[in-house]
Amino acid sequence: MAVNCDSLEQVREKIDGLDRQIISLIAERGAYVSQAARFKKDSDAVRAPQRVEQVIAKVRALASELGANPNVTEEVYRAMIAAFIEQELAEHLALS
Structure with missing residues:
Protein backbone atom coordinates (compact mmCIF):
# COMPACT_ATOMS: atom_id res chain seq x y z
CA MET A 1 0.00 0.00 0.00
CA ALA A 2 1.32 3.42 -0.93
CA VAL A 3 2.32 5.78 1.84
CA ASN A 4 1.89 9.55 1.77
CA CYS A 5 5.18 11.15 0.78
CA ASP A 6 6.52 14.49 1.96
CA SER A 7 8.52 15.35 -1.15
CA LEU A 8 9.05 14.55 -4.81
CA GLU A 9 12.39 12.98 -3.83
CA GLN A 10 10.59 10.59 -1.51
CA VAL A 11 8.05 9.74 -4.24
CA ARG A 12 10.91 8.97 -6.64
CA GLU A 13 12.69 6.89 -4.01
CA LYS A 14 9.55 4.82 -3.45
CA ILE A 15 9.06 4.38 -7.21
CA ASP A 16 12.71 3.28 -7.60
CA GLY A 17 12.19 0.66 -4.90
CA LEU A 18 9.06 -0.60 -6.62
CA PRO A 49 -4.13 -16.23 -28.21
CA GLN A 50 -6.90 -17.80 -26.12
CA ARG A 51 -4.52 -18.11 -23.15
CA VAL A 52 -3.40 -14.49 -23.62
CA GLU A 53 -7.02 -13.35 -23.35
CA GLN A 54 -7.51 -15.49 -20.22
CA VAL A 55 -4.49 -13.84 -18.62
CA ILE A 56 -5.74 -10.37 -19.61
CA ALA A 57 -9.17 -11.03 -18.10
CA LYS A 58 -7.55 -12.33 -14.92
CA VAL A 59 -5.19 -9.37 -14.48
CA ARG A 60 -7.93 -6.82 -15.23
CA ALA A 61 -10.06 -8.38 -12.48
CA LEU A 62 -7.08 -8.46 -10.14
CA ALA A 63 -6.29 -4.82 -10.93
CA SER A 64 -9.84 -3.82 -10.01
CA GLU A 65 -9.65 -5.84 -6.81
CA LEU A 66 -6.32 -4.30 -5.79
CA GLY A 67 -7.09 -0.71 -6.78
CA ALA A 68 -4.95 -0.54 -9.92
CA ASN A 69 -6.16 0.97 -13.18
CA PRO A 70 -7.42 -2.00 -15.26
CA ASN A 71 -6.64 -0.24 -18.57
CA VAL A 72 -3.05 0.52 -17.57
CA THR A 73 -2.68 -3.01 -16.25
CA GLU A 74 -3.97 -4.48 -19.50
CA GLU A 75 -1.62 -2.37 -21.62
CA VAL A 76 1.38 -3.32 -19.49
CA TYR A 77 0.48 -7.00 -19.61
CA ARG A 78 -0.16 -7.01 -23.36
CA ALA A 79 3.28 -5.48 -23.95
CA MET A 80 4.94 -7.87 -21.51
CA ILE A 81 3.19 -10.92 -22.94
CA ALA A 82 4.10 -9.94 -26.51
CA ALA A 83 7.77 -9.60 -25.52
CA PHE A 84 7.72 -12.91 -23.65
CA ILE A 85 6.08 -14.63 -26.64
CA GLU A 86 8.99 -13.45 -28.81
CA GLN A 87 11.46 -14.76 -26.21
CA GLU A 88 9.62 -18.06 -25.97
CA LEU A 89 9.41 -18.44 -29.76
CA ALA A 90 13.19 -18.03 -29.98
CA GLU A 91 13.73 -20.54 -27.17
CA HIS A 92 11.23 -22.98 -28.67
CA LEU A 93 13.01 -22.74 -32.03
CA ALA A 94 16.36 -23.41 -30.34
CA LEU A 95 14.91 -26.56 -28.74
CA SER A 96 13.66 -27.90 -32.09
Missing part, protein backbone atom coordinates in the same frame (compact mmCIF):
# COMPACT_ATOMS: atom_id res chain seq x y z
CA ASP A 19 10.88 -0.74 -9.96
CA ARG A 20 13.46 -3.04 -8.40
CA GLN A 21 10.72 -5.35 -7.12
CA ILE A 22 8.83 -5.28 -10.42
CA ILE A 23 11.94 -6.11 -12.44
CA SER A 24 12.79 -8.94 -10.07
CA LEU A 25 9.30 -10.35 -10.64
CA ILE A 26 9.63 -9.91 -14.42
CA ALA A 27 12.88 -11.88 -14.27
CA GLU A 28 11.15 -14.64 -12.30
CA ARG A 29 8.20 -14.67 -14.73
CA GLY A 30 10.67 -14.87 -17.62
CA ALA A 31 12.31 -17.93 -16.09
CA TYR A 32 8.94 -19.68 -16.06
CA VAL A 33 8.28 -18.59 -19.65
CA SER A 34 11.58 -20.23 -20.61
CA GLN A 35 10.49 -23.44 -18.92
CA ALA A 36 7.12 -23.34 -20.68
CA ALA A 37 8.82 -23.50 -24.09
CA ARG A 38 9.86 -27.08 -23.32
CA PHE A 39 6.23 -28.17 -22.97
CA LYS A 40 4.80 -26.61 -26.12
CA LYS A 41 4.84 -28.57 -29.34
CA ASP A 42 4.79 -25.72 -31.87
CA SER A 43 4.76 -21.95 -32.37
CA ASP A 44 0.94 -21.86 -32.29
CA ALA A 45 1.06 -23.27 -28.77
CA VAL A 46 3.57 -20.56 -27.86
CA ARG A 47 1.37 -17.76 -29.23
CA ALA A 48 -1.80 -19.20 -27.61
Whole structure:
Protein backbone atom coordinates (compact mmCIF):
# COMPACT_ATOMS: atom_id res chain seq x y z
CA MET A 1 0.00 0.00 0.00
CA ALA A 2 1.32 3.42 -0.93
CA VAL A 3 2.32 5.78 1.84
CA ASN A 4 1.89 9.55 1.77
CA CYS A 5 5.18 11.15 0.78
CA ASP A 6 6.52 14.49 1.96
CA SER A 7 8.52 15.35 -1.15
CA LEU A 8 9.05 14.55 -4.81
CA GLU A 9 12.39 12.98 -3.83
CA GLN A 10 10.59 10.59 -1.51
CA VAL A 11 8.05 9.74 -4.24
CA ARG A 12 10.91 8.97 -6.64
CA GLU A 13 12.69 6.89 -4.01
CA LYS A 14 9.55 4.82 -3.45
CA ILE A 15 9.06 4.38 -7.21
CA ASP A 16 12.71 3.28 -7.60
CA GLY A 17 12.19 0.66 -4.90
CA LEU A 18 9.06 -0.60 -6.62
CA ASP A 19 10.88 -0.74 -9.96
CA ARG A 20 13.46 -3.04 -8.40
CA GLN A 21 10.72 -5.35 -7.12
CA ILE A 22 8.83 -5.28 -10.42
CA ILE A 23 11.94 -6.11 -12.44
CA SER A 24 12.79 -8.94 -10.07
CA LEU A 25 9.30 -10.35 -10.64
CA ILE A 26 9.63 -9.91 -14.42
CA ALA A 27 12.88 -11.88 -14.27
CA GLU A 28 11.15 -14.64 -12.30
CA ARG A 29 8.20 -14.67 -14.73
CA GLY A 30 10.67 -14.87 -17.62
CA ALA A 31 12.31 -17.93 -16.09
CA TYR A 32 8.94 -19.68 -16.06
CA VAL A 33 8.28 -18.59 -19.65
CA SER A 34 11.58 -20.23 -20.61
CA GLN A 35 10.49 -23.44 -18.92
CA ALA A 36 7.12 -23.34 -20.68
CA ALA A 37 8.82 -23.50 -24.09
CA ARG A 38 9.86 -27.08 -23.32
CA PHE A 39 6.23 -28.17 -22.97
CA LYS A 40 4.80 -26.61 -26.12
CA LYS A 41 4.84 -28.57 -29.34
CA ASP A 42 4.79 -25.72 -31.87
CA SER A 43 4.76 -21.95 -32.37
CA ASP A 44 0.94 -21.86 -32.29
CA ALA A 45 1.06 -23.27 -28.77
CA VAL A 46 3.57 -20.56 -27.86
CA ARG A 47 1.37 -17.76 -29.23
CA ALA A 48 -1.80 -19.20 -27.61
CA PRO A 49 -4.13 -16.23 -28.21
CA GLN A 50 -6.90 -17.80 -26.12
CA ARG A 51 -4.52 -18.11 -23.15
CA VAL A 52 -3.40 -14.49 -23.62
CA GLU A 53 -7.02 -13.35 -23.35
CA GLN A 54 -7.51 -15.49 -20.22
CA VAL A 55 -4.49 -13.84 -18.62
CA ILE A 56 -5.74 -10.37 -19.61
CA ALA A 57 -9.17 -11.03 -18.10
CA LYS A 58 -7.55 -12.33 -14.92
CA VAL A 59 -5.19 -9.37 -14.48
CA ARG A 60 -7.93 -6.82 -15.23
CA ALA A 61 -10.06 -8.38 -12.48
CA LEU A 62 -7.08 -8.46 -10.14
CA ALA A 63 -6.29 -4.82 -10.93
CA SER A 64 -9.84 -3.82 -10.01
CA GLU A 65 -9.65 -5.84 -6.81
CA LEU A 66 -6.32 -4.30 -5.79
CA GLY A 67 -7.09 -0.71 -6.78
CA ALA A 68 -4.95 -0.54 -9.92
CA ASN A 69 -6.16 0.97 -13.18
CA PRO A 70 -7.42 -2.00 -15.26
CA ASN A 71 -6.64 -0.24 -18.57
CA VAL A 72 -3.05 0.52 -17.57
CA THR A 73 -2.68 -3.01 -16.25
CA GLU A 74 -3.97 -4.48 -19.50
CA GLU A 75 -1.62 -2.37 -21.62
CA VAL A 76 1.38 -3.32 -19.49
CA TYR A 77 0.48 -7.00 -19.61
CA ARG A 78 -0.16 -7.01 -23.36
CA ALA A 79 3.28 -5.48 -23.95
CA MET A 80 4.94 -7.87 -21.51
CA ILE A 81 3.19 -10.92 -22.94
CA ALA A 82 4.10 -9.94 -26.51
CA ALA A 83 7.77 -9.60 -25.52
CA PHE A 84 7.72 -12.91 -23.65
CA ILE A 85 6.08 -14.63 -26.64
CA GLU A 86 8.99 -13.45 -28.81
CA GLN A 87 11.46 -14.76 -26.21
CA GLU A 88 9.62 -18.06 -25.97
CA LEU A 89 9.41 -18.44 -29.76
CA ALA A 90 13.19 -18.03 -29.98
CA GLU A 91 13.73 -20.54 -27.17
CA HIS A 92 11.23 -22.98 -28.67
CA LEU A 93 13.01 -22.74 -32.03
CA ALA A 94 16.36 -23.41 -30.34
CA LEU A 95 14.91 -26.56 -28.74
CA SER A 96 13.66 -27.90 -32.09
